[in-house]
Amino acid sequence: MKLSGKNVLVTGASRGIGAQIAKVLAGYGLKVWINYRSGAEAADRVKEEIEAAGGEAAVIGFDVSDEQAFIDAIKTIVESDGELSYLVNNAGITKDKLAIRMSAEDFEEVIKANLTSAFIGCREALKVMSKKRFGSVVNISSIVGETGNAGQVNYSASKGGMIAMTKSFALEGAPRNIRFNCVTPGFIATDMTDKLKEDIKEAYIAKIPLRRFGDPREVADTVAFLLSDHAGYITGETIKVNGGMLM
Numbered sequence: 001m002k003l004s005g006k007n008v009l010v011t012g013a014s015r016g017i018g019a020q021i022a023k024v025l026a027g028y029g030l031k032v033w034i035n036y037r038s039g040a041e042a043a044d045r046v047k048e049e050i051e052a053a054g055g056e057a058a059v060i061g062f063d064v065s066d067e068q069a070f071i072d073a074i075k076t077i078v079e080s081d082g083e084l085s086y087l088v089n090n091a092g093i094t095k096d097k098l099a100i101r102m103s104a105e106d107f108e109e110v111i112k113a114n115l116t117s118a119f120i121g122c123r124e125a126l127k128v129m130s131k132k133r134f135g136s137v138v139n140i141s142s143i144v145g146e147t148g149n150a151g152q153v154n155y156s157a158s159k160g161g162m163i164a165m166t167k168s169f170a171l172e173g174a175p176r177n178i179r180f181n182c183v184t185p186g187f188i189a190t191d192m193t194d195k196l197k198e199d200i201k202e203a204y205i206a207k208i209p210l211r212r213f214g215d216p217r218e219v220a221d222t223v224a225f226l227l228s229d230h231a232g233y234i235t236g237e238t239i240k241v242n243g244g245m246l247m
Contacts, residue, residue, distance in 0.1 A: 001028055001224055001225065001228045001230060002228055002229040002230065003025075003028050003029065003030060003085075003086070003224075003227060003228045003229065004085075004134070004229055005030065005083070005085020005086050005134065005135070005136070005227075006030065006031060006081060006083065006085050007030055007031040007032070007033065007077065007081045007083070007084065007085050007086070008025050008030045008031070008032055008033065008085060008086035008087065008088065008227070009033040009035060009060075009073070009074070009077060009084060009086070009087050009088070009121075010022045010025070010032060010033065010034060010035060010088045010090055011035040011064050011087075011088065011089055011090050011091035011117070011121065012035060012036070012037075012064070012090045012091030012092065013032075013034040013035055013036065013043065013046060013088075013090065014034065014035075014036035014039035014040075014042040014043040014046060015039060015042050015046075015190075015191065016190040016191060016192075016216065017090060017140065017185065017188060017190060017216045017219050017220070018088075018090040018091070018140075019034075019042075019046045019216075020216035020217055020219070020220045021088055021090060021216075021219070021220040021223050021224075022034050022046055022050065022057070023046065023049060023050055023053075023055075023220070024217065024220035024221060024223070024224050025086075025088075025220075025223075025224055025227070026050040026053070026055030026056065026057055027053065027055060028224060028228075029055075030056075030085070030086070031056040031057065031058070031081065032050060032055070032056070032057045032058075033057075033058050033059075033060050033077055034046050034047055034057055034058065034059045034060065035060055035061070035062065035064070035073070035091065036059070036061050037061070037062070037063050037064070037091070040059075040061060043059045043061070044059060047059050058080075060073050060076065060077070064089075064091045064113070064117035064118075064120070064121065065112045065113045065116060065117045067120050070117065070120045070121060070124060071120070071124055074121075074124045074125070074128060078128055083128070083129075083131075083132060084125060084128045084129065084135070085129075085134070085135055085136075086135065086136050086137070086138075086227045087121055087122070087125040087135075087136075087137045087138075088137075088138050088139075088140065088223055088227075089117070089118040089121045089122065089137070089138070089139045089140060089162075090140040091113070091114075091117060092113060092114040092117075092140070092158070093109075093110060093113045093114065094110065094152070094155050095109060095110050095154060095155075096151045096152050096155065097151060098150070098151055099153045102153060102154065106154060107153065107154040107157070109154075110154035110155055110157075110158050111154065111157065111158050111161075113158075114155070114158035114159065114162070115157075115158040115159075115161045115162055115165070118139050118162055118165065119165060121137075122137055122139070122165070122166075122169045122180065125137050125178075126169065126172065126173055126176070126178060129173075129176070129178045130176045130178065133176050133177045133178075134177055134178070135173075135177075135178040135179075136178070136179045136180075136181075136226065136227045136228075136231075137169070137173075137178070137179070137180045137181070138180075138181050138182070138183060138223045138226050138227055139162050139165075139166050139180070139181070139182045139183070140182075140183055140185070140219075140223075141159040141160075141162045141163050141166075141182050141183065141184045141238070142155070142156075142159040142184055142185060143184050143185065143186040143187075143240070143242050143245060143246055144156045144159060145158075145159025145160040145161075145162060145163055145184060146160070146163070146184055146238075146240075146246055147246055148160075159184075162182065163182050163184070163238050166180050166181065166182040166236065166238070167180075167236045170235040170236030171236065173235070174235060179226075179231070179232075179234065179235040180235060180236065181226045181231070181234060181235060181236070181237050181238070181239065182237070182238040182239070183219060183222050183223055183226065183238075183239050183241055184238055184239070184240050184241065184242065184246075185214065185219050185241045185242065186208065186214060186240070186241065186242025186243055186245045186246070187204055187205075187208065187213045187214065187242070187243070187245070188213060188214040188215070188216055188218075188219060188241075189213040189214065189215060189216065190216060193213055201213075207245060208242070208243040208244065208245045209243060209244030209245070210243035210244055211243075212243065213243075214241060214242070214243055218241055219241050222239055222241050226239065
């Protein structure tokens with residue numbers, strides 16, 4: 001896989017899918033900036049694993065929903081490396097409950113953490129990448145942004161909005177040779193799915209044509225492809241990684 005850039009910022013990279021994306025991209029020779037909000041020790045472990053495998057990484061802690069903190073973080077990266085080649089907006093939260101019990105605060109908090117933060121990242125990346133007329137951004141959405149899900153009105157709205165937003169950024173970035181794409185994972189084997197009861201896991205798996213949960217590496221490999229030169233003519237697209245659950 002060929003990646004012409006030199007570095008990447010991965011938000012929410014201290015665990016789960018984000019950590020796997022960081023490790024995979026480091027394996028392709030990129031310097032990876034590992035973002036975390038509260039998991040400093042976990043982020044340090046990801047950095048150590050990358051360096052032990054011969055890669056290069058740095059840890060940068062900030063809350064992606066804090067606009068100024070995000071702006072300052074990208075400024076720090078550019079001052080350190082001279083550029084920001086790639087961005088993966090992966091950070092996000094859930095605050096699940098049925099809509100009739102969901103407060104406006106519950107709704108807005110998830111929108112801010114998931115969608116507004118991705119907007120800030122995309123906007124600032126577009127500014128920085130425009131200077132070199134090169135760059136690629138991948139936003140990590142979700143299958144529920146395409147299908148909706150009971151108990152996740154806020155999360156579904158944030159992830160569905162991300163898909164539409166990505167297309168708009170792709171149109172604005174194209175004249176500057178900056179690509180924006182989206183990945184929508186389905187059920188992926190992470191700490192969250194590990195906590196599910198076996199009967200619930202089996203019920204979910206029965207709905208997946210490939211009859212298994214996805215591996216975080218399968219999401220990470222898709223992200224790497226979309227960032228790479230091999231996807232140089234792909235922008236504004238949403239790639240499903242869901243085992244056929246939504247075709």
